[in-house]
Amino acid sequence: MTLAATAAPLKRTPLHSLHLALGAKMVPFAGYEMPVQYPSGILNEHLHTRSKAGLFDVSHMGQLRLSGADPVKALEALVPGDLLALDSLRMRYTLLLNEQGGIHDDLMATRLEDGLFLVVNAARKEADLDDLRARLGRSTTVELLEDRALLALQGPAAAAVLSGFCEGVGRLGFMTAMETTLAGGKCLVTRSGYTGEDGFEISLPAAGAAAVAEMLLARPEVRPIGLGARDSLRLEAGLCLYGHDIDDTTTPIEAALAWTIGKRRRAEGGFPGAAVVLRQLGEGASRVRVGVRPDGRAPAREDTPIVNDVGVKVGRVTSGGFGPSTGGPVAMGYVDRPHAAAGTPLALLVRGTARSAHVVRLPFVQHRYYRG
Amino acid sequence: MSTFRFTRDHEWVRLDGDLAIVGITDYAQSQLGDVVYVELPEIGHRVEKGKEAAVVESVKAASEVYAPVSGEVAEINEMLTTDPATVNADPMGDGWFIKLRLDDPKELDSLMDEEGYRRFIEEQH
Numbered sequence: 008m009t010l011a012a013t014a015a016p017l018k019r020t021p022l023h024s025l026h027l028a029l030g031a032k033m034v035p036f037a038g039y040e041m042p043v044q045y046p047s048g049i050l051n052e053h054l055h056t057r058s059k060a061g062l063f064d065v066s067h068m069g070q071l072r073l074s075g076a077d078p079v080k081a082l083e084a085l086v087p088g089d090l091l092a093l094d095s096l097r098m099r100y101t102l103l104l105n106e107q108g109g110i111h112d113d114l115m116a117t118r119l120e121d122g123l124f125l126v127v128n129a130a131r132k133e134a135d136l137d138d139l140r141a142r143l144g145r146s147t148t149v150e151l152l153e154d155r156a157l158l159a160l161q162g163p164a165a166a167a168v169l170s171g172f173c174e175g176v177g178r179l180g181f182m183t184a185m186e187t188t189l190a191g192g193k194c195l196v197t198r199s200g201y202t203g204e205d206g207f208e209i210s211l212p213a214a215g216a217a218a219v220a221e222m223l224l225a226r227p228e229v230r231p232i233g234l235g236a237r238d239s240l241r242l243e244a245g246l247c248l249y250g251h252d253i254d255d256t257t258t259p260i261e262a263a264l265a266w267t268i269g270k271r272r273r274a275e276g277g278f279p280g281a282a283v284v285l286r287q288l289g290e291g292a293s294r295v296r297v298g299v300r301p302d303g304r305a306p307a308r309e310d311t312p313i314v315n316d317v318g319v320k321v322g323r324v325t326s327g328g329f330g331p332s333t334g335g336p337v338a339m340g341y342v343d344r345p346h347a348a349a350g351t352p353l354a355l356l357v358r359g360t361a362r363s364a365h366v367v368r369l370p371f372v373q374h375r376y377y378r379g
Numbered sequence: 380m381s382t383f384r385f386t387r388d389h390e391w392v393r394l395d396g397d398l399a400i401v402g403i404t405d406y407a408q409s410q411l412g413d414v415v416y417v418e419l420p421e422i423g424h425r426v427e428k429g430k431e432a433a434v435v436e437s438v439k440a441a442s443e444v445y446a447p448v449s450g451e452v453a454e455i456n457e458m459l460t461t462d463p464a465t466v467n468a469d470p471m472g473d474g475w476f477i478k479l480r481l482d483d484p485k486e487l488d489s490l491m492d493e494e495g496y497r498r499f500i501e502e503q504h
Binding site: 008043044048050053235236238239305306308328331336358 | 388389390403407411412413415416418434435436437438439440441442443444445460
């Protein structure tokens with residue numbers, strides 16, 4: 008049988024030694040050596056996160072600081088979100104758009120007292136830096152925070168665990184941030200994540216990161232989780248992976264992310280590709296991202312052709328695999344709009360054979376974000 | 380129990396009467412991770428040595444299982460359809476994939492024996 012080979016000189020996160028000590032299987036990802044799984048395996052790590060709490064090292068992602076005369080107004084010109092209405096320490100999921108209305112990257116933007124804190128995809132951070140510096144203008148400074156780690160603690164037990172170390176996080180609202188201390192070091196904690204579960208992301212100096220991770224892992228509810236389970240968790244949650252479900256050719260409307268376009272922005276425009284995006288908002292886009300559930304047991308992975316009942320290609324899978332919490336195969340992909348309604352029967356061409364499937368509403372697993 | 384033979388692609392094969400039983404090795408299942416789906420050929424299907432005979436999928440990826448020898452599929456392990464994790468739990472026993480009616484038993488001679496496969500895996504690291 009075929010086994011994957013590994014590769015070249017890779018960057019390491021501040022938790023690298025800890026991953027090795029925990030017995031992680033390391034793989035290359037976005038130029039970093041990252042843990043894809045620990046000895047318990049992807050299935051167990053995934054299920055544990057949804058039942059207790061999983062700790063993820065996501066330090067490979069880009070942490071950016073925007074400062075200057077009016078960084079919020081400057082960034083708003085590049086995204087469809089309503090950033091001006093963001094109060095201090097509130098955050099928003101938003102999209103950097105290009106002139107055709109395509110998505111350059113998806114990111115989390117947190118408003119701080121004196122600027123913005125952004126978390127961008129690891130594979131896009133260099134491209135985002137270049138893009139932001141080119142398009143934001145000289146009155147805004149964009150700084151890549153290189154000496155910081157990013158940890159994610161996700162799952163129903165996350166709040167109870169973190170509250171034990173950090174007063175007040177239990178009351179932190181969803182999509183809200185607080186500046187606080189962990190293990191004696193300053194950090195920024197946000198109530199957000201990429202699993203569909205309640206949870207937190209912790210931005211902290213690289214030097215203290217391994218100690219904080221070990222402190223959290225010492226709790227019996229917490230286990231280390233690798234990128235393999237991170238992917239299966241976000242797929243079940245219906246969340247996009249840049250470069251797969253969204254890219255510079257997909258508009259927010261096609262990507263079923265119209266909700267990121269603020270009400271005022273719909274009326275005013277003033278973001279890249281607004282003409283295209285707002286027209287699609289009114290008329291609908293010719294293709295749409297949907298959930299696809301194979302009827303059988305065979306997973307349908309990225310690039311699997313999607314065909315209609317007479318074998319005509321109507322789309323393709325952009326993310327697909329096995330959903331441990333659903334107990335079966337799950338997928339997301341783009342289909343031509345006439346075939347996008349939930350319940351539409353489709354077929355997936357897996358290894359040359361048509362396997363029946365249906366369009367389903369996302370997410371596959373209900374979100375359990377903290378609502379107070 | 381007759382001896383196991385091994386391929387460089389981490390399949391094993393052993394004779395059971397006039398049938399050859401085929402599976403993937405313990406090394407292969409540990410590299411693969413949790414098996415979530417197995418696709419087996421139809422009974423009566425012909426497989427050629429070195430060509431794809433089955434597919435085994437983990438959460439992350441699909442992998443091909445190649446036929447160590449040529450022959451006709453006489454039996455398939457239905458248990459893997461309902462409980463694919465058997466491949467992880469008992470790869471050399473209950474986790475067998477297919478049983479083949481062999482074209483030529485001498486094809487087994489050119490495969491690695493247990494000691495040879497053990498050395499082969501060590502060289503991988």
